[in-house]
Amino acid sequence: MTPRLTMTVNGKAREIALDDPRVTLLDLLRDRLGLTGAKKGCDRGQCGACTVLVDGRRVNACLTLAVGLDGADVLTVEGLAQGGALHPVQEAFIAHDGFQCGFCTPGQIMSAVALIAEGEAGDDPERIREGMSGNLCRCGAHRGIVDAVLDAQRRMAGDAQGRMGKDGERAA
């Protein structure tokens, strides 16, 4: 039996015929839909490089069976930019050097987008670190990542004029 799934991926309706229930969301995105933004790091839910949003909530795509996602709305890093304009979180990661090699970055960015949407972290770097704890950066760019999340949060809250700096500004 070949289950047929209907999914929205980055705003676009997709009909997917799944020949094997073992396919994870990550393998579906990367190998079958050509969306290679989400990365396969550990493939066991430890690194967060595969983080995408399912119905607005961040999940490890490697620990999610695609077959269980009939009707789901999936957002990956490829779906963030609008036309030529980067998402504020993407801009903030660039402005604050929130990466080095870049492998974990799509997962970091999707996680940050969800964290800001959850609205729980406030302006507290420690709570942002906790809120980003599911995403590891082996290059050690965490300081820039926290700065980027803080900055993106302020920009998205609309009070960010001129507050982007390269020197890792923190909430007072």
Next chain:
Amino acid sequence: MYAFDYVKPASVADAVKALSAEDAQPISGGQTLIPTLKQRLGQPSALVDLTKIADLVGIEAGSDSVLVKGATTHAAVAAHEGVMQAIPGLAKLAAHIGDPQVRNRGTIGGSVANNDPAACYPAAVLGLGATVLTDRREIAADDYFQGMFTTALEEGEIVTGVRFPIPEKSAYAKFVQPASRFALTGVYAAKLKGGVRVAVTGASESGVFRWAEAEAALASNWSPEAVETLAAPAADGMIGDIHGAPDYRAHLVKVMTKRAVAAA
């Protein structure tokens, strides 16, 4: 992963029926099960998905108890107003299981059914003297946990929910394994109408357990100082691994108990 069939029942009765097939296994959030299958440590003939059953998702906060249905995610428990008001210690525990991605998928039923010796939920279930509800019966926490990865559940029995009595006060204190956020040692301390309960996870080779000496001391004097006068539990039978030796974990039991009481 070895090949398996995927079954998506719409009711608990259909799920129980599907689970009667040989080697069929339930899947809820899958945050432990999927990595296990990827390592080929299991070979179920079918995975029966419990997360699409409407009766298994949700939280009901009553006047003297809170019911968390089996396929409710940790994130949902952590963010639930009723839980935060009635049993803030439980909401905080749920808010610090694993990481945000795991909390958005992992469920209380899965955690309690798996009974990992370092999982957080078993400490709350035993510490609050909760009742585990299944498709066929109700099991008191004291009868439910039977050693690491071992429970009173029968083959094919589904955890449909956990009913927590609302305590006078309670809190969970966890010393985290910093990479996994599992409990290196975690203690749930609760002052209930029926008395004091102290449950310890992450420490013992026998899984979650109650620390009777601390319960007795706290029953007459609910304060961190009452715990201070106690000797730490025996290191014999505590877990020893690269993260901590048995005597270190025994010491942590006492420290985390004091912190839990102070936080309650």
